[in-house]
Amino acid sequence: MLFHFLHRLFQKKFLLPALLLTFACAQQAVSQTATSLDKIVARVDNYYILNSEIEEMYQNYLQQNQPNVQKCDLLESLIINKMLLAKAEIDSVTVEEKDIDGQLNGRMNMMIQRFGSEKNLVEAYGKSVDALKAELRQQLKEQLTVETMQQKIAGDVKITPREVRKFFNGIPKDSLPFIPAEVEVGHIVRLGSVTxxxxxxxxxxxxxxxxxxxxxxxxxxxxxxxxxxxxxxxxxxxxxxxxxxxxxxxxxxxxxxxxxxxxxxxxxxxxxxxxxxxxxxxxxxxxxxxxxxRPDYNQGTDITGATHFLDSLRNLIQIDTLSFARAAKEHSQDPATAEMGGLLQDMQTQTSYLALDASMDPVLYFALDSMKVGDISKPLLYRTDDGQSATRIIWYKSKKEPHVANLNDDYEKISNIVLSNKKNTALEKWFTKAQGDVFIRVEPEFGNCKILSQVANTEQ
Missing domain, CATH: 3.10.50.40 (Chitinase A; domain 3)
Incomplete structure (x- = not known):
């Protein structure tokens, strides 16, 4: 979607670099490790940036079908990241250990689910779970510290409807993006039981x-x-x-x-x-x-009880005895959506509107194809991210028809772009001022990069 691109465009400069402990590049990171990649290419106070960090981020972008990313831009984002960390130390900005623990446990669970088991995770990285946790903990601490600093700098930034209208009216009419059909969908998931x-x-x-x-x-x-x-x-x-x-x-x-x-x-x-x-x-x-x-969830699971349970729940919702949102909060076994009333989220836009196109999960796409807005499906077979057999009912909450972007239908998207742009302006001003408070050095091989417009030189 073009709106997704516009949103990334305005956030690009100050997006946090992805955590280096990623899923997709686990094996690539190992194969790419070489002495040349361990070279220090920049320093911000007591924080160092390795060539391997830039290379790994670059490979991540390529895997996400973003081939136009420039390594100078990646270096700049890493320097900005380290500047925020350095200034956090100077300003005594810290994060709570309990917040780090919460993020750590959630991230580790996601990784285990992605790889299917702890055993697979350990084999993929060649490290114990404890070692992976130690690495990830430090990265999460830095990430949360950076987010806290960003909130301190730009957290009070607000926008007005007038600013949103001005931004939208400044887009040439022939350049307005075409928004495909979007839908709001909820589900209630019940896991099968071990036989x-x-x-x-x-x-x-x-x-x-x-x-x-x-x-x-x-x-x-x-x-x-x-x-x-x-x-x-x-x-x-x-x-x-x-x-x-x-x-x-x-x-x-x-x-x-x-x-x-x-x-x-x-x-x-x-x-x-x-x-x-x-x-x-x-x-x-x-x-x-x-x-x-552990049970074999692929072969040793019975979903009969889960199916009967969802059938009964669906009947209660259809006769208005129980709302879908409340039923999801109380009964869904998908923790990622239960607290949001079962609504699925678009991870890019952080909204409940999903593009009804090829980017959607094919199983969900074809299920919606035979439903009307307001319908609740019969229990359907479902496989969770960690491979467990389950069943779910789907709620087709709403649909927005395909259209050219306009303020009435897309105000939230447009306002998010304007807000991100304004926050970036505030961050830019802060960085200009903060450069004098920290030591920044960039090695000659990246000397041609215009880092923060002026700091990319080897004489600092």
């Missing part, structure tokens, strides 16, 4: 491991070979010391009911099935190890 057959299979496997340990085999070796908890498996299933309340109740209850070196029966939790051995207690702390087996 009794699958559960019994996992229990039997764990009982076999227990028998083998009692006959003399090493619990730690069995954990290393068979546990689906990749991180603890490397330590023979050892989870280290935990305080009461650290583990899920089912695990903790079973572990604390054991005597040292005793092994539990198979225990089910939200993570799967555990075979637990208590190693040691120390006051209010205990140390245990386990072998974890």
């Amino acid at each position: 009794d057959e699958q559960k019994q299979k996992l229990r039997n496997q764990l009982l076999d491991y227990k028998k083998r340990v009692l006959q003399g085999e090493d619990f730690a070796i069995l954990a290393q070979i068979h546990s689906d908890d990749v991180v603890s498996a490397k330590a023979g299933g050892d989870l280290g010391f935990a305080r009461r309340g650290d583990m899920v109740p089912e695990f903790e209850g079973a572990a604390l009911a054991l005597k040292p070196n005793e092994i539990s029966e198979p225990i089910e939790s939200k993570f799967g099935f555990h075979l637990i051995q208590l190693l040691q207690t120390r006051g209010a702390e205990y140390r245990a190890r386990h072998i974890l087996l």
